[in-house]
Amino acid sequence: MAEQLRLYSYWRSSAAYRVRIGLNLKGLAYETVPVHLVRDGGQQHAPDYVARNPQHMVPTLQHGVRVIRQSLAILEYLDEAWPSPRLLPMTARDRARVRALALMVACDIHPLNNLRVLQYFEGTWNVPQPERDDWIKHWVIEGFTAMETLLAEDAATGAFCHGATPGLADCCLVPQVFNARRFGVDMSGFPTIVRIEQACLALPAFDQARPDNQPDANA
Structure with missing residues (x-):
């Protein structure tokens, strides 16, 4: 899976914070794309971002052409795509x-x-x-x-x-x-x-x- 990982994130979003931790635990390189949740009425409401995430929320993870939303779904995707080290136990x-x-x-x-x-x-x-x-x-x-x-x-x-x-x-x-x-x-x-x-x-x-x-x- 050589495609670039791109994380649409806001520095103070706890949901985005979860995903940053997971990416770091996996040792995965990724690009951060800031989405300011307050500036300009909230950049998460901008049409180009809503096209990626109709919920108007962060985080959004883009992996090549794949777009994954919801922080726990993203973390489980990372665990399945890169199984080691594990975020979920064996049993x-x-x-x-x-x-x-x-x-x-x-x-x-x-x-x-x-x-x-x-x-x-x-x-x-x-x-x-x-x-x-x-x-x-x-x-x-x-x-x-x-x-x-x-x-x-x-x-x-x-x-x-x-x-x-x-x-x-x-x-x-x-x-x-x-x-x-x-x-x-x-x-x-x-x-x-x-x-x-x-x-x-x-x-x-x-x-x-x-x-x-x-x-x-x-x-």
Whole structure:
């Protein structure tokens, strides 16, 4: 698969952050195409981008003529196209556990705090900033409370969400912790999550994927 990988990304998008981590863990070279989600009314709404992603969202991964959307679908595509190192474990039982942890973030926590939700609160319902911040914190804390229990009480948890190597769940968890810190969530009640986050960020693949390390971070 010699075709170039091109990632349409926004530096602070946690969904794009997940994919950057996955690409880095795989050791794959890729081109970043910034899509600024706020400038010019949101570049994700521009006709040329909507032609690639009718959902008006990032990330979008282009691999040759193939276009893949949705961060978890992209990560599983990478795992199938480049099987080593693995993002998902070998056994069905372990894969189910890792997918469940990843989906807790990607389906239950993140969508409630997405930029388009917050913009709707502000632009349509005129929800003041303090109430929007409370909304974010509530759903992050509720999700992390369950996730902390599942991680802390399962022997399958190791240095990372599952065992001794980072995978799909870690790709999702670290960006969500970034969001939590950004919005002032007190992380002291989630020691296992914080421990895993710190283990991940000590690795170059995670460090290089940090929002502040992206080419469009200061745009």
